[in-house]
Amino acid sequence: MSTQGSSGELRVGMVGYAFMGAAHSQAWRTVNRVFDLPARATMVAVCGRDGAKVAEAASRLGWAEAVTDWRELIARDDIDVIDVCTPGDSHAEIAIAALEAGKHVLCEKPLANTVDEARAMVAAAVKARALGVRSACGFNYRRVPAVTLMRNLIADGRLGAIRHVRAVYLQDWITDPNFPLVWRLQKDKAGSGALGDIGAHIIDLTQFVTGQQITGVTGITETFIKERPLPEASSGLSASAGAATGEVTVDDAAVFVARLSGGGLATYEATRFATGRKNGLKVEINGELGSLVFDLERLNELEYYDATKPAAEQGFSRILVTEAEHPYVAAWWPPGHILGYEHSFTHEMRDFIEAVATGADPTPSFEDALQVQLVLDAVEKSDASWVSVLA
Amino acid sequence: MSTQGSSGELRVGMVGYAFMGAAHSQAWRTVNRVFDLPARATMVAVCGRDGAKVAEAASRLGWAEAVTDWRELIARDDIDVIDVCTPGDSHAEIAIAALEAGKHVLCEKPLANTVDEARAMVAAAVKARALGVRSACGFNYRRVPAVTLMRNLIADGRLGAIRHVRAVYLQDWITDPNFPLVWRLQKDKAGSGALGDIGAHIIDLTQFVTGQQITGVTGITETFIKERPLPEASSGLSASAGAATGEVTVDDAAVFVARLSGGGLATYEATRFATGRKNGLKVEINGELGSLVFDLERLNELEYYDATKPAAEQGFSRILVTEAEHPYVAAWWPPGHILGYEHSFTHEMRDFIEAVATGADPTPSFEDALQVQLVLDAVEKSDASWVSVLA
């Protein structure tokens, strides 16, 4: 049972204040200033283990209070929503406790570090849902206007049967072998490496836009740099290296091919070793009647190929997704005035607030996020299936 | 003499709350949450003529109070900065009064509707400056990281002598002849049309990045649609049409060629009739040693051609201007996480706050903005110089 604040208010407590915490804060601060919504988010408190640091973060990010124990946050009566922005190893414990305490939960992706944890979270979400307590996983890229448009066009049948999905998420932030062993490179904290961190995004995104599920995979993961210096200080995605070294326990890269529930084929690649690619999430979908292409580094654009037009006029159209007719855009600036990465979070909060305030289930659900986890798990298992090329 | 608030506070009053007012508000709300600055901006009051509307705007945009008379704003002791976001016909009156009252002034571009008004504003700014009262004109595109980088590379001598500038600002928002006669299409309100509204941006931007001035021009302006329906309601750049019509008294498009103080040639085009171009500000600079290209619709990118490299490896490099090494970027997200249009205003406020708080003159100055006005004026005068092609 949710402890809702005064009519039209949604009181938020956030756990974690690093990269994701900063992005979520920017969104919570902005969402009601841009969108007309049935409820207004209030930034009640942020939680972190280091009292001084979390106090500084609260002041900088706009939270009224700072606390050092997430259990305290959950116990409070003046909080309706728990926003989980911690590393994956604590998602399950916090989210389940919050749901059991009747708090709506928005949990960052990936949902959990293991399938078992994810299943437990789904169980908690199902139970809470029956009591009107809502939950969602934060796959924010679903809310990039061009991605939502992509989904809408496919849902409208504009591509016909889907034949191919090709999705990559390419970064290069650890190509330097001296980049230190931050938490994202440790299995106990992060669950997996590129696969779970950024591979999860393209799995969710492609399942979302196609409305289909991945039914089987075969692929491989690899750790190119197996030993790295231990970090001395880290912040967000950057860190400085110390003298001691440690073992990298997650993958640097993962590549796999997949079958989709609709009969199509898909290829996936997630890597932190694609030199020159900074946030290179690219997805192409080919259907019977057309194709769509999205590139996160140019997130205001969507390419659409309409094969039903006269042959001499067919071509990939670069749609600048900044028109009032496009998802989420009317609330922002005039056509051609581009949005950034952070706007996807503002849209995520917009949809979350609207759902919770109107008694609906926000998306993606924990069940949706579990499906991503199952794919990640299958990829790791598939690693043994391999045919040698022997002369 | 400025009436500064408590140490490290800069109390802002804004006049106007339409498109520019919304963009400025977003920036004032965000700037101190992202940047470490010597002063913190406080959003004291917003001013508009319609009491109900301005009250709603204050609440939505985050201003503590709403007032209906800008003179009242200027008279208050608890305001340090006047942010002028009104149409051009009131800039001179408000800005001059504010400066005379000892308020720092940030005035939207173009500085004024006429050269005479602009000269009067410069005179007021000079007088105020002697008393420690600061002023700047809001050419926000200077603060797009890629534009600042462009300027830095040129200032570092990376292009050598500048041979060519080609600059266009292409929009298509009034290609429909039934789009109504909003204030931006009326000479008494807007001063000029595409020339002053968007042409001013590319004049300032190219003078800024090259560090040179336009010394002579020849060109032409045109009004394609001379009669339009009067508007019934307008908001930002959109409006609905009524039955009565009126005369369009500004240009729809302006094209001109120019000489630069460094000996180079330049071409300029500003139009609201470039079908398919939404916010198509594109600038290319060719120098002896290299070239640079910027496109506002892809504002996170800068193309750089380095002609000092081996011939076989030369090419236009697409620099994704999202690295910590790039101007303004370190305060935001990791590499590859793109920024939007609105961030240019946050950077503008960042630089304005820093300058004012440290007793420096922010840029661009009113003098810089007058120079833009002089170019606009020369273009309008050049319209008669024309050679017929006669068989």
Place this chain on the structure above:
Amino acid sequence: MSTQGSSGELRVGMVGYAFMGAAHSQAWRTVNRVFDLPARATMVAVCGRDGAKVAEAASRLGWAEAVTDWRELIARDDIDVIDVCTPGDSHAEIAIAALEAGKHVLCEKPLANTVDEARAMVAAAVKARALGVRSACGFNYRRVPAVTLMRNLIADGRLGAIRHVRAVYLQDWITDPNFPLVWRLQKDKAGSGALGDIGAHIIDLTQFVTGQQITGVTGITETFIKERPLPEASSGLSASAGAATGEVTVDDAAVFVARLSGGGLATYEATRFATGRKNGLKVEINGELGSLVFDLERLNELEYYDATKPAAEQGFSRILVTEAEHPYVAAWWPPGHILGYEHSFTHEMRDFIEAVATGADPTPSFEDALQVQLVLDAVEKSDASWVSVLA
């Protein structure tokens, strides 16, 4: 009266064998192997002043004979077509003599070095035409499939009223001040510099695709490097420098704005100082209903913006102009297999052969080419019309 060869044969004599001569030879060798045509071109003889060199060229380029006097070529009975590939200063003399001798003439662009010469050539062409002797000027870019498609779409009314033309032809082959004073930099040989050499191309191309004429201009030309070393040896566009220097007597760059006969505005730029641009002919046309963009460095592509589509789906479509439905393409390779620069000449020869063989006038006519010359002339005259920007 033309001295036609055996039925279905068109016997060609070419004057000049440098860059254009090589390109034309490649086209004459290829055209009947790719296209089904009513006549077959025979490469009878090539003419050049240096006997040894022209003999070598004949052997290499595929001409049966080499001669050293173009008058001899014209006097022969076994030649039907004179293909003029010399520098501009000899076009008028050769072309007029050939026409008077009853030879069909294909003359490289620009038609002549002066308006007077061009008028004399038109007079000769008119007289010859009455006797069934054909003439055309070699603006080969009209025959790039994407350019022809551009014209067809405009002719079909797909853009509606034309509002804007912006055309640039950007090269960088003489940015090095030590590049020698080749014939293209000498007024007596070349007539003008960037203006006549590459500016002529964009003038013709834009008049061709829009079906309109330039009616007035204002602009400026500039010579950045006024003194250059005299060349020791040159070939095509490359040359080596000697110790002595000489005066550059043509423009390095020309920029101008223009009015079109249909009421639109246009901007033009031709330069050899656009560092990084190699063959950067780019044309954009904005109309009421859509826009088109062409880039010669990507000559297999045409961008088309169709503003009659639903707002949410509008965008610039990159049409890969390699489909059988596209002009000239069916004779070549399957879709997606791109054509090169030289194919435009093969298409030029295709159209020339077909016109001559069927008794029609090939295009562009000498009259069309004179119109280009008139524009070039007006640009040079407009150079004085200038408004200073004075503070």
Place this chain on the structure above:
Amino acid sequence: MSTQGSSGELRVGMVGYAFMGAAHSQAWRTVNRVFDLPARATMVAVCGRDGAKVAEAASRLGWAEAVTDWRELIARDDIDVIDVCTPGDSHAEIAIAALEAGKHVLCEKPLANTVDEARAMVAAAVKARALGVRSACGFNYRRVPAVTLMRNLIADGRLGAIRHVRAVYLQDWITDPNFPLVWRLQKDKAGSGALGDIGAHIIDLTQFVTGQQITGVTGITETFIKERPLPEASSGLSASAGAATGEVTVDDAAVFVARLSGGGLATYEATRFATGRKNGLKVEINGELGSLVFDLERLNELEYYDATKPAAEQGFSRILVTEAEHPYVAAWWPPGHILGYEHSFTHEMRDFIEAVATGADPTPSFEDALQVQLVLDAVEKSDASWVSVLA
């Protein structure tokens, strides 16, 4: 022992005159006109089963004679080179017979329809080589200047250790289920579908540019349309459909991931169902020190990311591969004048002629082509290795 013609002559007989035959003919006609070579190719005879059609082809394509039995071609004394342009099912028989007869052989790709045939061809090539008889397989894309440049940069160590290869060859020519069952869709003629036809190209190309081999694969092939109308007439890649239908016995698409001998990961996709992609061969290589990207639809360009430059200036550089400093280019046109698909064949003939004339082995060898065949075979075998995603 080869029956070489008069000094400096290489007399060619070609088997097959469809798509590949036309492309090869264009190259044989052109190669000695553009490149200075130690031998001149003579187009002696073309062979095809239909006497009337092959005679027409000989006349159109420039072959002196037409014959109907390839054995006759091989038996002739006046032929030095056999150029095999037939479907894959006859490669082994013709090539082996030709080699045994002492003819140099250029054989189109894929080398054969089965690994066994390919092994037999290698055995024949090895034997012939010992006698000075040369052989090569026609992977023409190695000779696109941008691809050769790619290889050279990697060979020079510019990328450092290779981490990732991602290669796709995307076409859409049979997305229409009514497109008929041409020979390329029949296993007995073509060996395999997209995998062998276009997948072979990207396997060879990536092994060539990296200098590495694929050592293991896992993937899947799929036939989306299992029944198609039988063709009534076909030419090149196009055909018309009849009323009867037949079974498609080859794959429509193949996707697989691979390990490289140098420790990197690779993804491959070959499909004829990528709507909107016409000849979409794209390859990206990520190394420790940089990255390279090639796109066959823009084959005059190479993107190069140099990670050794200062962070603020790094970016993907679009190198226009049309400079005299680039492979093969100096013989053609000035910078920026682009080459087409067909030029890759002219370069192939150039290298083949030069190798044969100087007594060297041309590349790729039959051994190189066998390696491609082994990879194709392993992909087909890997199809069973699959991990289901089960909730």
